[in-house]
Amino acid sequence: MKELLPEIDRWRAKGERVALATVVATRRSAPRPVGSKLAVSESGELAGSVSGGCVESDVVLAAQEVLAGGPPRLLTYGITDDMALGVGLPCGGEIDVFVEPLE
């Protein structure tokens, strides 16, 4: 959390809103431990991470929906059937990520 604060402050100083994505649970292998955070600014800047770059692009989309007024979201990523189309964790684990506006 602490390491994200300078970036979050910078965005907020520009008047941008910020969404926060947090790893709330992991099953089997997972690239980042529970509690890891990714902050997303309204203009799409990123700080921190919730995986090794595997699912961030999808989390950013969810973050932008949340910033546009959508409800907070609980997302689950793992190896799924739609992996060929989208994002997933190649390591074989599964993670739950909660996305909410920072306020």
Added chain:
Amino acid sequence: MTLFDEIRRVVEEGGRAVVFTVIAGPETGAKLLVREDGSIAGSGPAELAQLAPDALRRGRSHVLEHEGRTIFADVLGPPPRLLVIGAVDTAEALCQAAKLLGWTTIVADARAAFATRERLPSADEILVAWPDEALERVQPDAGTAIVVLTHDDKFDLPALTGALASDAFYIGALGSRRNQERRRERLLEEGVSPADLDRIAGPCGLDIGAESPAETALSILAEILAVRAGRAGGPLKEARSRIHPEPEEAASGKK
């Protein structure tokens, strides 16, 4: 003050708290901050506050079910601290490397000419103090690692006996094998028990062929991380256990 500002204050001050967030069920998104002293902020279900002491004891963020809601309990705590006794070159390298991990670093040395900001630009705190006084001020706890770099008995002995009297999760001492042996005898003479002596990693560090201060620092920090996770510190390729620590294994810095 927004709830985020309240949370950031806890983080910046290195305080302990739990942030409860409803992640599924009624009021999804509602949050409650519960500080270690029991004070609360936020609009989440206030009865969650009673779960905070247990979450703080666990020391690790986790999900729980509470009256039809799924709750994420995010446990906030200060980063581990590294206390280095002896303001030698390796002390600065250790502080640099520990900063990379987000740790808080303190260097103590009784010699004022050594313990200077110019020599230790990466230390969060510099104490011109004898080991016992430094330990008294720092109050090492289960989230503190202590590395003794002085390799001079008049500093090493009080530093190590003092460190052994604390809950520090790691105690390391630099020095050649011959030095270690002599120091061991001296500590036994001073009444330190053999079991306590086994808590000292000496010579400290993993066997990676480190030579320069930066290499030595990396070797020592790697050992500190291994001890914290209860690992042996060998190549992952040869390890039988999981790559990342088990959730409970890494709890609050101590196995």
